[in-house]
Each structure stands twice: as C-alpha cells, then as structure tokens.
Amino acid sequence: MTQSSSSVMNDSRPMSREEIIEFFNRRQAAFDNLDADALAAGYASDCVVDSPSGGRHTGPQAVQEVMRAFFSAFLDMKLRVDRQLIDGNAVAQIVEVEGTQINEFMGLAPTGKPLRLVAAIDYELKGGKIVRERRIYDFTGMLVKVGVLKAKPA
Numbered sequence: 001m002t003q004s005s006s007s008v009m010n011d012s013r014p015m016s017r018e019e020i021i022e023f024f025n026r027r028q029a030a031f032d033n034l035d036a037d038a039l040a041a042g043y044a045s046d047c048v049v050d051s052p053s054g055g056r057h058t059g060p061q062a063v064q065e066v067m068r069a070f071f072s073a074f075l076d077m078k079l080r081v082d083r084q085l086i087d088g089n090a091v092a093q094i095v096e097v098e099g100t101q102i103n104e105f106m107g108l109a110p111t112g113k114p115l116r117l118v119a120a121i122d123y124e125l126k127g128g129k130i131v132r133e134r135r136i137y138d139f140t141g142m143l144v145k146v147g148v149l150k151a152k153p154a
Helices: 005-009 017-032 036-040 060-073 139-145
Strands: 043-051 055-058 078-087 090-100 114-126 129-136
Touching (some): 017 090, 055 060, 114 139
Antiparallel strands (some): 090 114, 114 129
C-alpha cells in the first residue's frame, strides 16, 4: 500500500532530496502568488523564524502575519532563488527580492520607491515542515532603499 504525498510529508522520517526540491518548488509558487496562507502551511506548529525586520516569530500564524504585511506593502514583490543548497534536512538559499513599497510597511507610510535586496535564508526541516528559519539581510539598507531612512555618503 502506498502513502499519499501529504502523509509522507507529515511523518518523522527525513525528507528525500526530491521531496525537499518539491517542497521548495511549492513555496516558490506560493510566493509567486503572494499566498501567505500557503507559505504558512509549510511551517511546523512550534517553528521559530529569526528575521532582521521583526525579530523572532514562533508558529505558522506569526509567519503568516509577517508575510501578509510584506505582501500588502509590496504588492508587486518577486522572489528569485539564485542558489539553493541541500544538506540532509538543512537547506540554504541565496535569494533576490524586488518590489515597490505601495502601501504602509511596519507603520511607515508608502514611499512608492523600489526595493531590491539580496538575502540568505537558512532552513531546518523536520517531518515535512520548516522547524527553524533564519533570514539574513541588510534591513537598514532596505529602509534606505525605500526612502524611510536617509543615508549620508561616506
């Protein structure tokens, strides 16, 4: 008897490389559709996400709220994966994010300015879900690019 892919994804065995690739392909499709609900579904109930823009978030609902805020502020947001490295249940991505701040972001009025940033994201997977995620990017530089902060030339 074969298991459905959803039951395989919820078991405790390590994910195969192919399952991990499929998992991240589904995440990319959800991101392309700015679908915070679909993205949040990929996180374990006790997940921990560390991010420069909001500190530490715990649980899929917190992740969903953060993604909704980003998608609302940057309605044209695009994410492109430049590199993805898989080592067992660990995945690292180098991504490029682009968008325009069209609506309020973290209480800051819309600027209409474009954003382009490169980020590194480190994931730990267990039971077909993300249990730990660490996002690394220049948050201050992001605020300068959208015009919220002013930077003086060096």
